[in-house]
Amino acid sequence: MSLKIGVPSKGRLMDKTFDWFGARGITMTRSGDEREYSGRVDGIDDVQLVLLSAGEIPRELAAGRIHLGVTGTDLIREKLADWPQQVAEVAPLGFGFADLIIAVPTCWIDVDTLDDLDAVAAQFRARHGQRLRIATKYHRLVRDFLREAGVAEYRLVDSQGATEGTVRNLTAEAIADITSSGETLRANHLKILSDGLILRSQAELFAARAADWSNGHRATLAALTSRLGIDAPDLP
């Protein structure tokens, strides 16, 4: 049995992951044609490549079906309750940078901070008889962040894509979403709250606490981390 490492199955995340490992002497390649989700790992024995959608990697790690996985900090913290109990952070990979932020319409000249958002939420509820809606797909992260900040009278509405358009379409009053350059926000006349940074995310290598670390897998992990020049994580 090999040590299984889950890697995003397409796009820039896959390419950058392959580059990161390649620069450290571990070559990952997709086998077969573009459409076939299988691959190989050269430069180390007993490591098997598992190509997965980045969004499914947290779940596979939590279940222990893969030993290691590359995915965004944001996805781990959003999808896994009590994430430090389920995965260990092995190494930040230095790409896939994105910030999860809260943004409101630029025409809200009276709003710059979470304080303002809270006051506006109360005003909005009194006026409109409903809670101010924040569109997001990061329900756990946004709810925890707003609870910490003491913002109360809002409601989350689910938005799995084109979240920046929800305000214009009158399905939300504010949004919480991932941004890297802020260009989409500007194009949709939204501005980031000055204290509205929820999380700085990047691609990271995680290890699954629930995976089988017997049968020589721990030795394989030690060999792999030493090749990569990083510390092996503490695992049960």
Place this chain on the structure above:
Amino acid sequence: MPISPAARAEAARLFTAFQQAGAQPVETDILQPADTLLDLYGEDIRSRAYVTWDPLRGEMMLRPDFTVPVVQMHMAHGADPARYCYMGEVFRRQDHAGPRASEYLQVGYEVFARDTPETVEAEVFALFDDLLTPLRPRAAMGDIGLLVAAVDGLSATPRRKAALMRHIWRPRRFRALLDRYAGCVPAPPARLKLLERLATGRPADLMAQAGPALGLRDPWEIAERATALLEDAATPNIPAREADLIDDLLRLSAPAPAALERLMDLGVDMPAIRPAVDRLATRLAALEQAGVWLSQVTFEPNHGRTTLEYYDGFVFSFHSDRPGLPPVASGGRYDALTRVLGQGREIPAVGGIIRPGVVASLKGAPA
């Protein structure tokens, strides 16, 4: 972990005791409409309750407590006054691994009565106190009404008072606001910059420069708040003496009789709290009458500020000294909740719950 036979037996015993005290047993659905709970508690309830989906009724929650459905039932067709009791599972989602149960039994007692509120409060507390005495728990009580009255009495604009009232159940936020209104901490740089910008022109012009009108929040709502912010910045601070008195109030923790003395002293400088202090005196007298040993009960005006925010007056809890165990019992007055659920009607209400699982563990049986 399944509910133990010992916990079930305790539940049955307490349920019988509540009926003997004159309460009518009632049942509620386990599946509750999510809308009502979301409207009451806000988005936070989603992280505390299990949400599920009914193909016909939409989003539902597994009963996180009995109070809301019992109030609804009473408002729909209850006698006045009325006493109810109930027994059953509640469900609380836990996002962290640990000893906290995600399903457990509650046995509760609720009184809906318009007359002699302090006597009714004493009745509920004395009943719980009596049932729990063999466990020797620590009893604590408070009164959210004291803090509400104190805030109402501040030399502050109605807007500032409303902001403080809104955050009574979020102590950290309340503290930050009070510090700012009292001038103890300067306004954050972001706010100063915002005020500077708002002072440069008419709201309508600033909005036009900022971007197109977008979303459900009207331009006049934005203009109104922009003006309010400038007005607020020109408002004098809450006098330091008044803010200090609120601190004194919140720091108070003493056996009930001594706490009453102290509150009477505070009432000299804080006349706004005097009616609430008088009510406390009446309540304590009624408790003494009911046989409660008041010197063993801690009184804290801060008590009950971090629970679900429906208690708005008298609050109480019973704790064991065993670390890691949740409170054995808790309760209080929730008039405002009946106002919200009653859509125009209201009825003063006070009640509480006991956790028979905790009672059973304290008696030595496995929880």
